[in-house]
Structures are given as C-alpha cells and as structure tokens.
Amino acid sequence: MSRIVQAILIVAILFFGILIGYRLRKDPSDAVFGQQKKLLEALGMISALYVDKVDDDGLVDAGIEGMAESLDPHTVYLNADRVDFSNSEFQGNFEGIGIEFDIVHDTLLVVTPLAGGPSESAGILAGDRILAIDSLSAVGLSPMEVIERLRGKKGTSVNLRIYRPYTSRIIGVDVVRDRIPTFSVDAVFMLDDAVGYIRLSRFVATTASEFRSAMKELREQGMQSIIVDVRGNPGGYLDQAVEVADEFLPDGKLVVYTKSRNGGQDEMRYAATREGGFEDVRIVLLVDRGSASAAEILAGALQDNGRAAVVGELTFGKGLVQRQFEFDDGSAMRLTIARYFTPSGRRIQRDYSKGSHGREEYYREVSDSREAEKLFKDSGGLVVKSDIEGVSVFRPSRKLYTASGGILPDYWVVERSADDFYTRLRSQGVFDEVALGIIDDPASTARTYAEGEPDAFIERFSEDARIDSSVRRICRAKGIDFDEAEFLAEREGIVVAVKSRIARQLFGIEAQIRVLAEESDKVLRFARDLMSRDAA
Structure with a gap:
C-alpha cells in the first residue's frame, strides 16, 4: 500500500473523529480542520484524476517541500538519503575508505589518505588518480557521486583502479571500508614564536575536543596568543560552539540565548559553566560572509564579553534555531523553532522575505560584497590606518552593531577584489x-618534496617560470583569452594560488592554508599586526 493511500485512510479516520467532535462542540474558531480537509482533497484529486500517473511518494514529498519553502530560508525538508548524509557529516564520523579528494579536469585526485584510515592501510598515496570504482569509470563524476560510491557499510570492500603518476603505473587496490572520523580543525600551527593559528571549518560532534587538543598542542610550542579562523564556517552543533567559547570565558558568562513563539523549553540560555582552560590567552577571531550559525554564536559571545577582537567582514546572519523532526520513512523536516541572540541582545538573524523568491534574494545578498560594504558606508565609521597594500580597514559605528543582523567585526577589512582575469582562471x-x-x-622539483615534510616545500619551492608557461598553455587549451597586462598585474597571486594547490595535493589542506597564510592572506596579516600593536 502506497504512502498516499495510507495517509488517506488515516486522515479519513481522523476526519470522522474530528467531525463528531466538531459537531458536538460547534466551535467556529477551529479552522485547522478545514485546512487539513483541503490538503487531503488536493492530494486525492491529483492522485486519482491527473492526466498522467503520478508518483504518490514524490507528490507527498513535493507538498512538504512546498510548505517548508513558504517559511524562512532555513526550514527544509530532507529525504532519507539527505538525512543519512547530513547526520554522518555532523556526528563526527562516517563509514567509508577515508580519503580527502579533489576533482580536477574530470579526474578524481587523492589529496590525502586520512591518517589511520583504510586507504592509508591499503597503500593509497597522495597524488594517486582513481580511474575506476568497482570497475565503473570514475572520470567525470560529481563530488556527490564519488561520495555515494566510496561510502558504504563497515566491512564491505571496494575495488579501486588507480594511476600512480610517480611510477606511471596503473594498479588495482581493494579497500575495506571502516568508520572514519570527520575532523573540523583543518589547520593548527604557529605563526611565530608566540602566536598560534587554528582553522575551524565547521562545528561537528567532536569540535570542542579537537579544539582543546589543538590549543594544548600550541601551548606546548609557546603559544601566548591565538588567531581562530572561522571564515567560511557554515556552523553546525550549537553545544560545540558553546563549549569552545567556554574555554575562553569565566564561569557564568552568557554565551547565547534563544527566543521562541511559545516560550518554555524552546527558550534557552547558555552560559560558561566552568573555569575555561584558556582564559589567559589573547584572541583574534577571523570571520567573513561565509561564517554562519554556530560560528556567529562563537563570534558574538567572545565579542560581547570583551574576549576577542573580531576581524574580517559582516557575517552571514543565520540566527534561526532548527529542530529536526523525523518521519517514519527516514525523511525529516528541519523546522525553525526559535531565534538566537548574543549576550548583549543583538539578533543574529538578518532580514529575509518568505517564499522561493525570498530565498533566492537571501542567498544572493550574502554573495554580493557590495551589499555589505554599502551597509557600512551608509552607517559611518572610522578609517583605520593599514600598511598592507590593497587593503582598507574600517571600525564600524556602534549603532550598526544592533541593526545589521549577523556579527559585525570590530575591524572590517576590505581587500581589493581580484580582477576578471584572475576570477576566470580560478x-x-x-x-x-x-x-x-x-x-x-618529471622536470619539476615538486616531486622531491612529496616524501618529506611540508616545511621544506613551503620555504623553498619556487618555479615561477614553469607556472607562467603552464598557465599560458592551459589558457590556450581552454580557449581563455590571455591578457598579458592583466596576467602581470595578478601574477603574484596566481603563483601563490598554484603553489598552495600543489601543497594541498602533496600534503593536505593544512599545508595549503600555511602557504596562503605565509604569502597572501591579507586579513590574517592585519590580525597579526593588530596583535603586535596590542602587545606593544
């Protein structure tokens, strides 16, 4: 029996009971019954009379999706597959083969086998190209298709056909899937003798413990101040953001609170619950338009309690609380039930319009830096002197802190936008x-660093002429108009971009971040200068 037939039978029984009660009570204020009846009638008409045969399950899904879409931008309906994928991402583990990968020119590239994972045990190396998965070609797959093929139940096996460029050999490798931890700390290293750096990519179930371990590692290396980078962090688990904030805040300090329509259990206050392990550490927090939700909660808590200077851009502005309600078939509704507010009472959620058009505008606005910069310029503020080429720094006026939605940085750093040529190449x-x-x-020195540590590569690798000629050659192959003047103007950034990607393919994402941090990250450079001035 299909879901829609089951639904009709159940609702018919409910209908009979409600009708009796309705006639006994004769309460004209009970309008819900009429709307339920209307929805049931529409489903029945479409299923029975529509000119083509319809998929009953798909019809129900579409109806729920339509209802969710008419609300706020973050209320969503998830089918069963999306629920499973989402849960595995945020629970801090999944079952698969344990690789970090990229897709370059339709080629599935192993960036790094995760330490201690099945791929590393099977002998897969960074730089390997996966040509086939279980005898099916892997060329031209989308990232989601790769994930679907490589993930699977623990103990099951997948056969990979691999091309290894260092030896020019094609080999077959059997990998037995296992439980793979999902990490949220992408990079941990010292910027100098006293300043450490941690990059948090999201907030999953293991984030707080990962963060504490990273801080202890840096403290053992002499760290006195820390730059925490949550640029591009879309958020995740609230409790993990609260725990990270707790490490820097005294007992009892408010971290965040929520307000709902109905009050009660949906309204919560979250405060630091113990003495933080790093209350003596100076902090700068880096944010951008991609910092959202839990990342904004962390930023707002540290800013309002005077524990961190927030540097970067106005954040995304996602301050709606979702609760996930499961359906019997494994699908779920992620429904907004409350709003977040910072300790000083600032709303995190920015304005939005309801419906599909409103959602499109909502996401378009955050991708357009001009909207945010106009918001700043219209509100006034102070210009901060900066010696960094191509960077302007402002201190927003206080009146904007409660009016914008999102978390407004203490120092708004505006970089010169890349020109069209650089953007096209990227x-x-x-x-x-x-x-x-x-x-x-074979003529490049890049391979000579592959078996060593990234430090030597980051410090010594320099093949600018080879990068120049390669860019020209690939532009010709792709039919990209090559403008010599634009190339020379952006050449320094192009060389660093390529070097960072070589580092990622050889050593993983931390090495890529280190290259960018050392050679081109101007927001990070301003944060380091700010720490130096504050310490003087």
Missing part, C-alpha cells in the same frame, strides 16, 4: 590543472 579550474601538471612533470 572558476575554470586553471590553478588546479597547473598544480596537477607540475606534480606530474
């Missing part, structure tokens, strides 16, 4: 292809 994958080609080139 969007068409030229940097990734150049990096891949250099690693494969």
Whole structure:
C-alpha cells in the first residue's frame, strides 16, 4: 500500500473523529480542520484524476517541500538519503575508505589518505588518480557521486583502479571500508614564536575536543596568543560552539540565548559553566560572509564579553534555531523553532522575505560584497590606518552593531577584489590543472618534496617560470583569452594560488592554508599586526 493511500485512510479516520467532535462542540474558531480537509482533497484529486500517473511518494514529498519553502530560508525538508548524509557529516564520523579528494579536469585526485584510515592501510598515496570504482569509470563524476560510491557499510570492500603518476603505473587496490572520523580543525600551527593559528571549518560532534587538543598542542610550542579562523564556517552543533567559547570565558558568562513563539523549553540560555582552560590567552577571531550559525554564536559571545577582537567582514546572519523532526520513512523536516541572540541582545538573524523568491534574494545578498560594504558606508565609521597594500580597514559605528543582523567585526577589512582575469582562471579550474601538471612533470622539483615534510616545500619551492608557461598553455587549451597586462598585474597571486594547490595535493589542506597564510592572506596579516600593536 502506497504512502498516499495510507495517509488517506488515516486522515479519513481522523476526519470522522474530528467531525463528531466538531459537531458536538460547534466551535467556529477551529479552522485547522478545514485546512487539513483541503490538503487531503488536493492530494486525492491529483492522485486519482491527473492526466498522467503520478508518483504518490514524490507528490507527498513535493507538498512538504512546498510548505517548508513558504517559511524562512532555513526550514527544509530532507529525504532519507539527505538525512543519512547530513547526520554522518555532523556526528563526527562516517563509514567509508577515508580519503580527502579533489576533482580536477574530470579526474578524481587523492589529496590525502586520512591518517589511520583504510586507504592509508591499503597503500593509497597522495597524488594517486582513481580511474575506476568497482570497475565503473570514475572520470567525470560529481563530488556527490564519488561520495555515494566510496561510502558504504563497515566491512564491505571496494575495488579501486588507480594511476600512480610517480611510477606511471596503473594498479588495482581493494579497500575495506571502516568508520572514519570527520575532523573540523583543518589547520593548527604557529605563526611565530608566540602566536598560534587554528582553522575551524565547521562545528561537528567532536569540535570542542579537537579544539582543546589543538590549543594544548600550541601551548606546548609557546603559544601566548591565538588567531581562530572561522571564515567560511557554515556552523553546525550549537553545544560545540558553546563549549569552545567556554574555554575562553569565566564561569557564568552568557554565551547565547534563544527566543521562541511559545516560550518554555524552546527558550534557552547558555552560559560558561566552568573555569575555561584558556582564559589567559589573547584572541583574534577571523570571520567573513561565509561564517554562519554556530560560528556567529562563537563570534558574538567572545565579542560581547570583551574576549576577542573580531576581524574580517559582516557575517552571514543565520540566527534561526532548527529542530529536526523525523518521519517514519527516514525523511525529516528541519523546522525553525526559535531565534538566537548574543549576550548583549543583538539578533543574529538578518532580514529575509518568505517564499522561493525570498530565498533566492537571501542567498544572493550574502554573495554580493557590495551589499555589505554599502551597509557600512551608509552607517559611518572610522578609517583605520593599514600598511598592507590593497587593503582598507574600517571600525564600524556602534549603532550598526544592533541593526545589521549577523556579527559585525570590530575591524572590517576590505581587500581589493581580484580582477576578471584572475576570477576566470580560478572558476575554470586553471590553478588546479597547473598544480596537477607540475606534480606530474618529471622536470619539476615538486616531486622531491612529496616524501618529506611540508616545511621544506613551503620555504623553498619556487618555479615561477614553469607556472607562467603552464598557465599560458592551459589558457590556450581552454580557449581563455590571455591578457598579458592583466596576467602581470595578478601574477603574484596566481603563483601563490598554484603553489598552495600543489601543497594541498602533496600534503593536505593544512599545508595549503600555511602557504596562503605565509604569502597572501591579507586579513590574517592585519590580525597579526593588530596583535603586535596590542602587545606593544
């Protein structure tokens, strides 16, 4: 029996009971019954009379999706597959083969086998190309298709056909899937003798414990101040953001609170519950338009309690609380039930319009830096002197802190936008292809660093002329108009972009972040200068 038939029978029984009660009570204020009846009638008409046969399950899903879409931008309906994927991402583990991968020019590239995972045990190396998965070609797969093929139940096996460029050999490898931890700390290293750096990519079930371990590791290396980078962090588990904030805040300090329509259990206050392990550490927090939800909660808590200087851009502005309600078939509704507010009472959620058009506008606005910069300029503020080329720094006026939604940085750092030529190269994958080609080139020195530590590569690798010629060659192959003047103007950034991608393919994401931190991250450079001035 299909879901829609089951639904009709159940609702018919309910209908009979409600009708009797309705006639006995004769309460005209009970309008819900009429709306339920209308919905049931629409489902029945479409299922029975529509000109083509309809998928009953798909019809029900579409109806729920439509209801969710008419609300706020973050209330969503998830089918069973999306629920499973989402849960595995945020619970801190999943079952698979344990690789970090990229797709470059339709080629599935192993960036790194995760330490202690099945792929590392099977002998898969960074830089390997996966040609086939269980005899099916892996060329041209989307990232989601790769994930679907590689993930599976613990103990099951997957056969990979691999091309290894260092030896020019094609080999077959059987990998037995296992439980793989999902990490949220992408990078941990010292910027100098006293300042540490931690990059948090999201807030999953293991984030707080990962963060504490990273802080202890840096403290053992002499860390006195810390730059915490949550740029591009879309959020995740609230409790993990609260725990991270707790490490820096005295007992009892408010972290965040919620307000709901009905009050009661949906309204909560979260405060630091114990003496934090790093209350003596100076903090700068880096944010941008991609910092959302739990990342904004962390930023608001540290800013309102005077524990961190927030540097970067106005954040995304996602301050709606969702609760996930499961359906019997494994699908779920992620429904907004409350709003978040910072300790000083600032709302995190920015304005939005309801419906599909409202959702499109909501996400378009955050991708358009001009909207945020106009917001700043219209509100006034102070210009901060900066010696960093191509960077302007402002201190927003206090009146904007409660009016904008999102978390407004203490120092709004505006970088000169990349020109169209650089943007075109990046969007068409030229940097990734150049990096891949250099690693494969026997004449390049890149391979000589592959078996060592990233420190030597970051410090010494320099093949600017090879990068120049590779960019020109790939532009010709892709039909990209090559403008010599634009290339020379952006050459320094292009070289760093390629070097960072070579580092990622050889050593993983932390090495890529280190290259960018050392050579081109101007927001990070301002944060370091700010710490130096404060310490003087």
